[in-house]
Amino acid sequence: METKKAQLKGFHHVAVICSDYAKSKAFYTEILGFAVIDENYREERDSYKCDIALADGSQLELFSFPGAPARPSRPEAQGLRHLAFKVDQIEQVISHLAHHGVACEPIRIDPYTHRRFTFFQDPDGLPLELYEQ
Missing domain, CATH: 3.10.180.10 (2,3-Dihydroxybiphenyl 1,2-Dioxygenase, domain 1)
Structure with a gap:
């Protein structure tokens, strides 16, 4: 069936x-x-x-x-791992975030899609990702 x-x-x-x-x-x-x-x-x-x-x-x-209680939010904790945002020019967005005092990790390359990405955090430490299209 x-x-x-x-x-x-x-x-x-x-x-x-x-x-x-x-x-x-x-x-x-x-x-x-x-x-x-x-x-x-x-x-x-x-x-x-x-x-x-x-x-x-x-x-x-x-x-x-x-x-509200705090929740563990590292990328490897159980639950939502991170929220990824699509971007066209990853360096431009990283520069914009840096201008506002938001630190990003070094850019990485996805070994399967060969796309570039990086992580940063919101004010509560929630993991956010920039994923270049």
């Missing part, structure tokens, strides 16, 4: 709980260039929720939750 495949069409968003909401919002919007779609303060939770997007429709949800 043939089974039907799920009709998944792609990712809608990735959600991030921030330790410092204002700092993370500035990082993702002012440095990485995401645009704010919607932002709401949820009084009953004493929490902000901000929907932000890149030009291709990729979205992040930023949350603030008072007292």
Whole structure:
């Protein structure tokens, strides 16, 4: 018997709980260039929720939750390993990030795709990747 495949069409968003909401919002919007779609303060939770997007429709949800516990986030910890962003000119983006005080690891070459990539971190230490197209 043939089974039907799920009709998944792609990712809608990735959600991030921030330790410092204002700092993370500035990082993702002012440095990485995401645009704010919607932002709401949820009084009953004493929490902000901000929907932000890149030009291709990729979205992040930023949350603030008072007292949220820290989570191990090194690339080899179980769970989400990293979030990768597509770029055309990796050196340009690295230079832009460096101008804003964001350090990137040395550029590596993917041994299978032969594409160049590097890692950096958001204000909470979440691993982010630049992947050259």
